[in-house]
Amino acid sequence: MLIWTRRxxxxxxxxxxxxxxxxxxxxxxxxxxxxxxxxWNGVLPGAYTTGHLRESLxxxxxxxxxxxxxxxxxxxxxxxxxxxxxxxxxxxxxRLLARVADTLLHLPIAVxxxxxxxxxxxxxxxxPLLLGGTRWIVIAAHTVLVTAFAYSTVSAAxxxxxxxxxxxxxxLGAAPPRVLFRIVLPLLMPAMSAAAALSIALSLGEVGATIxxxxxxxxxxxVGVFTLTDRGRVFPAAALTLTLLATALVTLTGLGRLGRRxxxx
Amino acid sequence: MTxxxxxxxxxxxxxxxxxxxxxxxxxxxxxxxxxxxxxxxRGETVxxxxxxxxxxxxxxxxxxxxxxxxxxxxxxxxxxxxxxPPHRRGVGVVVQSYALFPHMKVEDNVAxxxxxxxLPRAEVxxxxxxxxxxxGMTAHRGKLPRELSGGQQQRIAIARALAIRxxxxxxxxxxxxxxxxxxxxxxxxxxxxxxxxxxxxxxYVTHDQTEALVLADRIAIMRDARLVDVGPADELYHRPPSxxxxxxxxxxNLIPAEAVAGGARVGDRTVPAAHSAVASGPALLCVRPHAxxxxxxxxxxxxxxxxxxxxxxxxxxxEVALDCGATVSADLPALTGVPAxxxxxxVRVGAACVVAxxxx
Amino acid sequence: xxxxxLWTLPPLLLVAGFFVYPLTLTAxxxxxxxxxxxxxxxFGRTVLRTLEIAVCATIGCLLLGTFFAxxxxxxxxxxxxxxxxxxxxxxxFPSYLIALAFTVLYxxxxxxxxxxxxxxxxxxxxAGLVFAEITFYTPFVMRPLLAAFGQVPPAQLEVAASLGARxxxxxxxxxxxxxxPALAAGGGLxxxxxxxxxxxxxxxxxxxVTTLPMLVYTKGLxxxxxxxxxxxxxxxVALSLTVYSLYRRVAR
Numbered sequence: 001m002l003i004w005t006r007r008x009x010x011x012x013x014x015x016x017x018x019x020x021x022x023x024x025x026x027x028x029x030x031x032x033x034x035x036x037x038x039x040w041n042g043v044l045p046g047a048y049t050t051g052h053l054r055e056s057l058x059x060x061x062x063x064x065x066x067x068x069x070x071x072x073x074x075x076x077x078x079x080x081x082x083x084x085x086x087x088x089x090x091x092x093x094x095r096l097l098a099r100v101a102d103t104l105l106h107l108p109i110a111v112x113x114x115x116x117x118x119x120x121x122x123x124x125x126x127x128p129l130l131l132g133g134t135r136w137i138v139i140a141a142h143t144v145l146v147t148a149f150a151y152s153t154v155s156a157a158x159x160x161x162x163x164x165x166x167x168x169x170x171x172l173g174a175a176p177p178r179v180l181f182r183i184v185l186p187l188l189m190p191a192m193s194a195a196a197a198l199s200i201a202l203s204l205g206e207v208g209a210t211i212x213x214x215x216x217x218x219x220x221x222x223v224g225v226f227t228l229t230d231r232g233r234v235f236p237a238a239a240l241t242l243t244l245l246a247t248a249l250v251t252l253t254g255l256g257r258l259g260r261r262x263x264x265x
Numbered sequence: 266m267t268x269x270x271x272x273x274x275x276x277x278x279x280x281x282x283x284x285x286x287x288x289x290x291x292x293x294x295x296x297x298x299x300x301x302x303x304x305x306x307r308g309e310t311v312x313x314x315x316x317x318x319x320x321x322x323x324x325x326x327x328x329x330x331x332x333x334x335x336x337x338x339x340x341x342x343x344x345x346x347x348x349x350p351p352h353r354r355g356v357g358v359v360v361q362s363y364a365l366f367p368h369m370k371v372e373d374n375v376a377x378x379x380x381x382x383x384l385p386r387a388e389v390x391x392x393x394x395x396x397x398x399x400x401g402m403t404a405h406r407g408k409l410p411r412e413l414s415g416g417q418q419q420r421i422a423i424a425r426a427l428a429i430r431x432x433x434x435x436x437x438x439x440x441x442x443x444x445x446x447x448x449x450x451x452x453x454x455x456x457x458x459x460x461x462x463x464x465x466x467x468x469y470v471t472h473d474q475t476e477a478l479v480l481a482d483r484i485a486i487m488r489d490a491r492l493v494d495v496g497p498a499d500e501l502y503h504r505p506p507s508x509x510x511x512x513x514x515x516x517x518n519l520i521p522a523e524a525v526a527g528g529a530r531v532g533d534r535t536v537p538a539a540h541s542a543v544a545s546g547p548a549l550l551c552v553r554p555h556a557x558x559x560x561x562x563x564x565x566x567x568x569x570x571x572x573x574x575x576x577x578x579x580x581x582x583x584e585v586a587l588d589c590g591a592t593v594s595a596d597l598p599a600l601t602g603v604p605a606x607x608x609x610x611x612v613r614v615g616a617a618c619v620v621a622x623x624x625x
Numbered sequence: 626x627x628x629x630x631l632w633t634l635p636p637l638l639l640v641a642g643f644f645v646y647p648l649t650l651t652a653x654x655x656x657x658x659x660x661x662x663x664x665x666x667x668f669g670r671t672v673l674r675t676l677e678i679a680v681c682a683t684i685g686c687l688l689l690g691t692f693f694a695x696x697x698x699x700x701x702x703x704x705x706x707x708x709x710x711x712x713x714x715x716x717x718f719p720s721y722l723i724a725l726a727f728t729v730l731y732x733x734x735x736x737x738x739x740x741x742x743x744x745x746x747x748x749x750x751x752a753g754l755v756f757a758e759i760t761f762y763t764p765f766v767m768r769p770l771l772a773a774f775g776q777v778p779p780a781q782l783e784v785a786a787s788l789g790a791r792x793x794x795x796x797x798x799x800x801x802x803x804x805x806p807a808l809a810a811g812g813g814l815x816x817x818x819x820x821x822x823x824x825x826x827x828x829x830x831x832x833x834v835t836t837l838p839m840l841v842y843t844k845g846l847x848x849x850x851x852x853x854x855x856x857x858x859x860x861x862v863a864l865s866l867t868v869y870s871l872y873r874r875v876a877r
Contacts, residue, residue, distance in 0.1 A: 001779045002699035002792055002800070004330065004350030009700040016696040020708070023689065023760050024715065027726035030736075034729045040736055086636035093633050101633045103873075104640050110869035111648070112821035114838045115858045118845050119647035122654055122855065144643050151636075198717060205719025208823040208838065212845060222719060222824075229721075229828055234729050241725060245718070331783045351786035358787040364780035368802040377798070378788030429788060 034238035052239030072203035075142035083150030117212025157191030280343025282466030288337035312477035315487035357426035365410035524548035556615035557595035566611030655855035682758035690766030724828030749831035766811035773807030813872030
């Protein structure tokens with residue numbers, strides 16, 4: 001309805017295909033190819049191997065994967081809990097408080113992850129709360145970073161939710177807890193599962209705060225990827241990244257199954 | 266067509282302002298318009314009338330260039346524009362939603378087409394002033410569309426379309442977003458405007474028969490992506506060529522009957538008809554609700570039983586189940602005595618005509 | 626009324642304890658080091674470089690993202706929906722993925738070098754970083770734009786064309802003004818995220834391209850100058866919050 005001639009549309013599509021392939025698709029394809037590359041001196045890898053991938057499932061790399069997964073699940077769960085709680089509380093809070101709380105809960109989105117990492121290091125290596133050198137500082141940092149996204153997702157869904165549902169339920173005699181658990185939360189379920197998916201995905205890929213605070217016995221997978229890249233071993237690094245993406249995909253697909261409810265949009 | 270005739274001078278035979286020449290539009294397997302052939306002369310107003318999905322909007326969009334015909338040609342002033350983009354056609358369009366540009370002031374909306382044509386600034390200003398005066402919106406030129414009422418937005422949409430002085434104006438359900446009272450006012454307004462545009466060919470798409478009857482010189486009735494009937498408004502109304510047209514234009518009752526000379530037989534009674542599209546055999550007697558009167562049972566009229574009575578303020582609407590099997594609606598003035606629901610009655614037919622039965 | 630207000634306490638306490646309190650301590654710790662760090666030429670250069678890279682990357686994302694969204698909406702092709710879904714997925718990927726790809730392609734021992742094409746170590750320059758960030762952040766502009774274009778009534782574009790406007794005029798005068806809020810929101814978010822970007826810079830590891838988040842990292846972990854790192858962190862937060870408050874204003 002904007003481009004009226006077939007030739008115009010064809011020209012635009014060609015330009016799109018070229019640019020999109022170069023800018024968005026090529027880097028993704030390169031990482032996948034590199035994960036399987038034994039050597040790469042031409043346009044495509046000279047020889048292929050699954051060695052890098054198999055290696056990424058051994059010993060310390062597998063351990064890193066498990067660490068990442070545990071961190072992401074813990075941070076994701078906490079984020080959805082705090083985010084949903086926050087969204088519900090803000091929705092019924094007095095106006096001024098709601099505005100302040102909304103701003104505060106969104107705020108970690110605005111701050112660089114590496115700054116969050118540094119501040120954790122500064123604050124939790126001394127009393128009253130000693131977390132430095134433990135896995136908890138990693139989990140805390142991840143939770144702070146992803147909770148803002150979870151809150152943002154759930155509160156946006158809550159704003160779109162027709163208040164008539166809760167009002168009708170109340171008029172039918174349901175007490176507030178019953179309205180919350182039987183009406184509001186089930187209706188928010190899709191948003192909560194989306195929030196969980198986003199939180200877990202972000203946590204799995206988090207590197208800025210982690211690299212500032214991680215103890216030797218709680219190295220996440222992205223830290224492992226960085227170590228490999230830093231030593232110039234890009235093919236194993238690509239394989240490890242691919243493992244991470246696959247893990248994320250499997251986790252999120254499983255979560256999507258859990259989160260789907262009949263009748264939910 | 267391999268015409269080898271010598272060209273006729275343009276003054277002798279003027280090419281129609283708009284011509285659909287066998288235009289079909291298909292989306293995949295769905296036919297939006299089938300083989301439409303129709304001309305609109307300079308200065309003529311043609312209403313495309315039909316229910317939703319009848320293809321009337323598609324026909325209009327094919328002229329504007331918003332949809333491309335799958336086959337056939339679209340002609341503007343004799344020129345084949347089938348493959349041309351909308352911005353080269355110079356056709357004025359007013360749509361149901363008005364589609365005013367929400368971020369532009371009223372005057373910038375009206376000036377949009379003039380600026381796209383790169384007219385000199387002074388001329389743009391003069392033309393905008395002229396157009397706003399024409400639709401009586403001079404006082405609102407600095408406002409944004411959202412600050413205007415529905416009727417005001419409508420006027421601006423018309424002013425914007427007319428500003429480019431198009432030889433052809435297309436109106437797509439322009440009144441359907443307005444409430445009933447405003448619609449009547451705008452209808453009067455459109456009639457006045459039409460009088461001021463003696464050279465403009467207008468295509469008016471609507472599903473409202475009143476709008477079509479008030480505005481159009483000719484009405485084209487559409488159904489299921491096809492043109493059903495076309496003709497002068499009063500002729501289509503008084504002598505409908507088909508049952509669909511009779512029903513859609515004026516909401517006629519259709520009573521199964523047998524066509525006979527000068528009328529039709531319904532059961533054992535013969536009803537005279539002013540016009541007959543069928544000489545003999547199975548047909549439909551068509552009578553508009555206001556042409557029926559309902560009386561106590563007697564030797565005249567078609568016997569039946571009243572099934573429902575509705576009071577509508579200005580009069581009564583009665584539903585009568587005839588003994589022959591058909592159910593008819595009758596509009597009676599408020600002051601007449603009206604039988605109650607359940608009572609037997611006789612329906613007397615005033616002006617009627619006979620049309621062919623539809624193939625199933 | 627007050628009971629309702631109390632429900633906001635638990636999440637707020639968590640944010641206060643794990644986000645506001647650490648940041649406050651960091652700000653306090655920066656106190657003594659400000660004159661030393663902030664007056665060094667290195668610091669000024671870093672702030673400028675951070676801004677320069679973020680602004681250039683954002684402009685690039687806006688141009689490319691607008692073009693992509695326009696084609697996807699108005700010249701759709703079979704597979705356009707799959708592309709839109711891919712865009713949504715890419716949003717959740719870690720940014721260092723791009724760094725990795727760029728290293729494989731253009732790194733000092735990369736594929737393109739191996740082909741005999743001199744890359745002049747392109748990715749280790751600011752321009753290389755800008756290119757990498759455009760690659761990663763363009764989807765962040767596309768998503769709000771796709772939604773905004775989807776909401777512009779087709780009738781407006783049709784009427785604009787019928788009034789004689791060519792496509793380019795319709796884009797400039799009708800489509801983009803109506804999509805302005807989405808454009809501002811997408812651009813604001815991208816500016817914020819590129820200002821804060823760390824993973825990409827870290828993984829590419831260009832020695833001569835230092836941004837503020839990178840400075841926080843090197844001062845904090847490599848040279849163990851925590852006070853210096855705190856200064857960089859406070860400057861970074863100030864920059865981020867400025868952009869963020871602007872973003873919040875345009876995004877609603």
